[in-house]
Amino acid sequence: MAADPIRIGVCGPYVGGSAAMGTSMRNGALIAIDGINGSGGVLGRPLEALVSDDRADVDVANAVAQELVGAGVVASVGFINTDPALSATRHYQAAGIPVIVSCTAGIGIAQQFEGPQYPRNYVFRVSMDDGVIAACIADHVFHRLRLKRPAIFAATAYYGESSRQDLSRRFGELGIPCVAQEAFKLGDRDMRPQLARAAAADADIIVTFGVGPEVAAIVAGMAEIGLRVPVIGSWPIGTSTFIDLAGAQAEGAMAPQTFIEESTTPRRAAFIRSYHERYGVQRIPSAIAAAQTFDAVYLLKSAIEQAQSVAGEALCDALENLERRLDGVVMRYQKPFARGDHEAITTNVPVIGVVRDRRMTFWSEEDRQTAQILRTKDARCRR
Numbered sequence: 001m002a003a004d005p006i007r008i009g010v011c012g013p014y015v016g017g018s019a020a021m022g023t024s025m026r027n028g029a030l031i032a033i034d035g036i037n038g039s040g041g042v043l044g045r046p047l048e049a050l051v052s053d054d055r056a057d058v059d060v061a062n063a064v065a066q067e068l069v070g071a072g073v074v075a076s077v078g079f080i081n082t083d084p085a086l087s088a089t090r091h092y093q094a095a096g097i098p099v100i101v102s103c104t105a106g107i108g109i110a111q112q113f114e115g116p117q118y119p120r121n122y123v124f125r126v127s128m129d130d131g132v133i134a135a136c137i138a139d140h141v142f143h144r145l146r147l148k149r150p151a152i153f154a155a156t157a158y159y160g161e162s163s164r165q166d167l168s169r170r171f172g173e174l175g176i177p178c179v180a181q182e183a184f185k186l187g188d189r190d191m192r193p194q195l196a197r198a199a200a201a202d203a204d205i206i207v208t209f210g211v212g213p214e215v216a217a218i219v220a221g222m223a224e225i226g227l228r229v230p231v232i233g234s235w236p237i238g239t240s241t242f243i244d245l246a247g248a249q250a251e252g253a254m255a256p257q258t259f260i261e262e263s264t265t266p267r268r269a270a271f272i273r274s275y276h277e278r279y280g281v282q283r284i285p286s287a288i289a290a291a292q293t294f295d296a297v298y299l300l301k302s303a304i305e306q307a308q309s310v311a312g313e314a315l316c317d318a319l320e321n322l323e324r325r326l327d328g329v330v331m332r333y334q335k336p337f338a339r340g341d342h343e344a345i346t347t348n349v350p351v352i353g354v355v356r357d358r359r360m361t362f363w364s365e366e367d368r369q370t371a372q373i374l375r376t377k378d379a380r381c382r383r
Contacts, residue, residue, distance in 0.1 A: 003041075005048035005268050006310055008033070008300065009068035009076030011088075012103070013056035017186070017213045020241040020285035021080045025103050026051055028290030029077055031274050032297035034050065042289035042304045047297075054088070056081045073097065074310040077296040080289065081211075082106030082159040089123045096312035098319060101125040102293040104284075105133060105234060106159040107166070110342040120316055124342040126289075126330070126352060128258060130163040130209070133234050135347045137258035138170040140232065141205055144352075147230070151180035151203035153194060155210045155219055163234070164211040179203050184214055191221040199227045208233035212241030219249040230254065238353055238360035240285040250355045257353035258330050258345060259291035260360055264372045269315075271329045283359060295328035299336070302326055332374040341379070348381040 010029045012022035033047045041047060050071055054061035061084030066169035068076055069091055074097045076092060085104040092099040093113050099122060101109055104283055110125040128136075129359060141147050150171055154160035158184070168178050179201035182194035195218070198206065206222070206229060208215050215233055222231070230252065237255035246253070263269035271294060275284050284290050303318035304310055319337050326333040336344040353368035354359045362368040 003045040005046045006042060006304070007050055007071065007073045008047050008297070009073040009078070010049045010051045011054050011061070011064055011068065011078040012078060012080045014053045014178070016056055017211055017241065018056045018080045020212065020239045021103060021236065021289045022053075022056075024072040024284055024286035025078055025289040025293045027275065027279060028293040029297050031271070031278060031290075031337045032294045035274075036297070036301055042301050043308065045258040047301075054079075054084050056084060058084050058087045061085070061088040062091065069097060074304075074312070075099065075300050075315060077102050077293055077300070077345075079104045082109070085109055086112070086158070088328070092153070093118075093122050096122060098122045098124065098191060098300075098303075098312060098315045100296040101127060103127050103210060103289045105130045107131050107162050114340065118304070120313065121342060122312065122316055124319055124337055126292050126299065126336070126344045128235065128256065128345045129343060130159055130234070131166055132345055132347050132350065133256050134163055134167040134170055136350050136352070138167060138174060138205060140254070140256075140352050141171075141207070142176060144176045145205065145230065147204045149179045149202055150176060150207050151182065151198035151201065151205070152178050153182045153184060153191070153198075153206060153208045155214065156183050156185050157313055160209045165234055166174065167207065167209075184210065186211070186214060188214060189217045191218045192225055195221045195225055195227055199225060203229060205230045205232060208237075210219070210234070211236045212239050212335045213245060215242050215253075216245035219246045219253065223249050235288055236286075237355065238285065238286070238288060243355055243358055243360070250358070253355045254363055255353055255360075256350040257288060257360065259288050260353050260362060260371060261287040262320050262361065262371075263367075264368065265329075265374065267327060268329050287360065291329045295330050295333070298328060299333060327374055332376045334376045336377050344377055346378050346381040347373050348378045
């Protein structure tokens with residue numbers, strides 16, 4: 001292909017505590033781009049990834065977004081951490097360039113630029129937001145596990161605090177108010193004081209909102225003080241960071257997952273095989289991050305083809321009104337977005353995963369069977 005490439009930004013953290021998620025996100029995007037280019041590209045032009053490391057840092061993420069906008073990207077995918085995503089997406093919004101947030105769960109990211117003061121909202125999302133995650137957790141704890149004394153452990157960052165408030169409200173509505181609500185900072189490694197308070201309150205399950213290292217510290221602390229209750233948390237429980245750091249204590253930890261690394265459909269099997277072969281691994285470090293970003297790139301391809309343009313407003317129009325169904329590796333995208341609704345994932349999409357033998361797998365056969373059907377967005381199941 002001799003035509004000028006269509007540049008797409010790919011931004012996330014590739015070092016530090018979020019690196020497993022960030023590198024998987026990046027790799028999922030690159031596999032998609034290579035597949036698209038191998039089939040002729042888009043509008044006769046190849047896609048080119050401009051890959052940048054935001055280091056999970058707000059200032060770096062802002063600088064990276066400005067650099068990518070200046071480099072002429074027509075769209076961007078990525079983001080792992082909520083605070084960098086909340087801040088950096090404003091640069092794409094100001095430039096009129098669509099960005100598909102493919103991993104970040106913080107509530108409100110895709111709604112920041114809605115309202116009369118914004119003619120268009122250029123931020124879309126193909127990952128669960130924390131409201132969807134909280135709804136899935138509350139349902140699982142109450143209806144499937146039948147537990148009644150939850151304790152919430154949440155990071156002091158924005159996503160942790162907003163999730164804590166939301167989940168506490170949901171538990172209260174179900175008639176199982178939290179017996180303890182504990183906070184921790186990113187980087188904390190001794191959770192025994194908080195866990196001792198949860199144990200004294202007779203908690204029968206620990207619910208966590210944090211990334212891998214801190215959640216690993218929670219389960220390690222539980223083992224040290226002899227607190228033997230189930231653990232359920234946000235999607236990073238499925239990453240290699242948590243599983244490898246926690247070791248034997250990771251066994252049995254649960255989390256809502258949009259994608260589990262099992263070949264439940266032919267497209268998923270092909271994606272998993274491509275990832276393993278290209279990167280020489282037997283386990284994707286963060287299967288969700290890779291799969292959701294893979295799908296995000298294909299959604300951009302569909303939008304470019306429908307718009308017959310790479311102009312930002314035309315792409316935004318196309319994303320909000322996608323005419324062709326896309327069978328992704330995560331779900332079936334049939335009208336995934338609309339004006340005023342830029343969230344693709346509703347509560348009917350995730351299943352519950354559990355760590356067994358150092359891998360994330362399905363919590364039950366029911367969850368596995370559910371995953372074998374490509375689910376579509378259901379507006380009735382928003383949160």
